[in-house]
Amino acid sequence: MPFPLRFPREMECFLQAAQLLGTIQGDPGRVGPVLELQKLLLRRIARSELSHSRLQDARLRLKQRLVRERLIGEKARETRDLVLKIQERCDALEQLRFLYRCFGDGIAATYQAPLRHRYFYFAQKAHAKERPGLLARKDSFRSRYRALKLGIGMGIPVLLADVTNMLGQGDLCVLAGGEPQPLDLKSFVHRGPAGRLQQEALRRTIALLARQGTASVPGGSAHDMAHKAHLNDCVRQAMESGIAQASPEPGLRYVAVRNDHYRSHPDCLQTLHQRVPKSTMSVQVTPETAWIPMQPFTLSMSAGHAVLFMQGVFQLLVYVDMKVLVSHFASLGIHAVALMDGVTALQLSNDAEDLEHGVYRVSEALFQRIPCEFISLRSFAQEMAGMLEPAQAHSDQGRLFAPPGDWGEARHYYEDEGPALH
Numbered sequence: 001m002p003f004p005l006r007f008p009r010e011m012e013c014f015l016q017a018a019q020l021l022g023t024i025q026g027d028p029g030r031v032g033p034v035l036e037l038q039k040l041l042l043r044r045i046a047r048s049e050l051s052h053s054r055l056q057d058a059r060l061r062l063k064q065r066l067v068r069e070r071l072i073g074e075k076a077r078e079t080r081d082l083v084l085k086i087q088e089r090c091d092a093l094e095q096l097r098f099l100y101r102c103f104g105d106g107i108a109a110t111y112q113a114p115l116r117h118r119y120f121y122f123a124q125k126a127h128a129k130e131r132p133g134l135l136a137r138k139d140s141f142r143s144r145y146r147a148l149k150l151g152i153g154m155g156i157p158v159l160l161a162d163v164t165n166m167l168g169q170g171d172l173c174v175l176a177g178g179e180p181q182p183l184d185l186k187s188f189v190h191r192g193p194a195g196r197l198q199q200e201a202l203r204r205t206i207a208l209l210a211r212q213g214t215a216s217v218p219g220g221s222a223h224d225m226a227h228k229a230h231l232n233d234c235v236r237q238a239m240e241s242g243i244a245q246a247s248p249e250p251g252l253r254y255v256a257v258r259n260d261h262y263r264s265h266p267d268c269l270q271t272l273h274q275r276v277p278k279s280t281m282s283v284q285v286t287p288e289t290a291w292i293p294m295q296p297f298t299l300s301m302s303a304g305h306a307v308l309f310m311q312g313v314f315q316l317l318v319y320v321d322m323k324v325l326v327s328h329f330a331s332l333g334i335h336a337v338a339l340m341d342g343v344t345a346l347q348l349s350n351d352a353e354d355l356e357h358g359v360y361r362v363s364e365a366l367f368q369r370i371p372c373e374f375i376s377l378r379s380f381a382q383e384m385a386g387m388l389e390p391a392q393a394h395s396d397q398g399r400l401f402a403p404p405g406d407w408g409e410a411r412h413y414y415e416d417e418g419p420a421l422h
Contacts, residue, residue: 003260005311007096013044014310017103018303025110025299028157034107035152041163044100052093059086098289099310104164106298111157111175114295117166143185144171166293227374228300230254235305238314243268251324251377252370255317262315269317279323279414281340283371285316295373318371322414328381334388336381337410340364347410348388355403360388 005011020037023030062083065071071079108117144160151158157175161167161182170182230248235256237244242261247253255272262268273282287297287310298306308314322338325346329336335352339345345367350358362384370380 003258003308003311003313005313007092007099007311010044010096011307011311013040014099014307015303016040017100018298018307021103021106021110021298022303024107028110031152031155031157034157034159035149037103037107038148038160038163041100041104042160045097045163048093048097048100052090055086055090055093059083059090062086095288098165099287101163101165102287102291102296102298102310104159105166105293105296107157107159108164108166108173108175108180109296109299112180114166114293116180117173117293140171140185147172147183147185165289166296227252227254227376231300231374232302232305235301235308235314235316239308245272249376249378251321253319254374255319256314257317258314259312269315272317276319277321277323277414279321279338279412281320281322283318283320283368285318285371290368291372294369297372300374318374320370320377322412325377325381326412328378329385332381332385334381334385338412338414339410340413346384347407348384350388350390355408358389359403359407360384361407362387 007014017037017040020033020040023033024037062079066076066079066083105114108114144162148158148160151172151174159167159173159175161170161173167173167180167182171185172183174181174183227248230246231254234244234246234254237246238256238258238261242265243255243257245253245255255269257268276282285291285297291297297309301309309316322340326336326338329346329348333350335349337347337349339347339361343364344361345364346362348360348362349355366384369375370377
């Protein structure tokens with residue numbers, strides 16, 4: 001391939017994983033490819049963890065030598081440079097594991113909407129320790145793998161949490177039925193305090209999902225993939241000509257630029273930024289951990305484009321005109337204020353003059369669904385409007401909640417400032 005790749009040795013495995021995921025997405029009833037893809041991911045993730053562990057040991061020895069032998073001058077500089085290079089390689093291996101787990105996220109999102117898994121992801125972030133790697137739990141891996149093969153052999157889609165980013169709890173997740181069902185295979189007796197805390201968080205999350213119906217949760221219905229074709233067509237044109245853009249609807253635009261084209265024409269994106277109105281947000285999307293736990297790009301992009309995205313062959317920017325988004329809320333009878341202050345994206349209210357009739361704030365993290373999941377502005381507005389209780393409900397229940405005083409003074413960010421690049 002003529003383009004420079006971030007992980008050239010992984011190209012063949014990336015393509016194989018992408019093709020297997022495409023097979024699963026095309027025919028979810030066939031669970032054989034689910035096992036084959038997980039076997040591939042397990043091999044690559046374990047290999048990366050082993051290399052990472054060896055590099056960390058080497059880095060530690062070099063740092064100890066630096067202190068023990070009191071190196072100075074040229075030898076000290078060479079040792080420090082080597083330590084930095086080892087750390088850079090460790091960071092690259094961590095990124096590589098994240099990318100492979102994006103294929104596992106694709107399996108999870110194929111069978112159930114990503115929002116159903118977000119509960120477990122955020123519960124894990126709040127109540128339990130980060131999951132150790134495969135090598136750290138190799139003593140219990142055999143039982144997890146046997147359970148995986150047992151479930152697949154019964155025709156049930158089962159997913160190992162180790163090969164995903166978004167499955168934050170349990171060892172396995174059964175993807176059949178209306179809700180994800182995480183399973184913890186370790187004995188409760190040997191769990192320890194941290195494990196008991198994780199198990200309790202797991203039970204609370206399952207109970208929450210049992211109480212919540214799919215229709216009551218934004219994103220719980222069939223995922224909006226309306227702009228997938230526009231996205232992939234834009235990337236295809238960029239790979240041919242260097243830069244391309246597509247506007248699937250008013251107020252929304254995708255821009256893809258090949259990195260070698262950007263290096264030879266560094267002003268190409270700056271020209272685009274100068275043409276957008278002040279109400280437009282420009283968001284650069286990258287294959288980083290901020291994508292968790294949204295709809296994975298491994299499902300939104302075609303197999304070839306997803307792999308090129310992982311390899312850093314092209315950049316992708318999404319332009320969102322906040323005025324158009326605000327107008328979609330207005331058509332639903334909702335007053336929206338575009339804040340984009342680094343924490344909050346939008347303030348929604350039933351009555352702009354009296355916020356006690358119902359007010360809700362949408363975080364910038366939730367707003368990222370538009371550029372990262374490639375959904376339409378209209379569908380996003382409809383989902384967020386569903387989070388705002390009707391004014392009648394507030395009048396019946398009484399004034400149990402008084403919004404902060406400065407919320408009533410909220411105004412659109414673009415009335416004072418220009419576009420921002422996230």
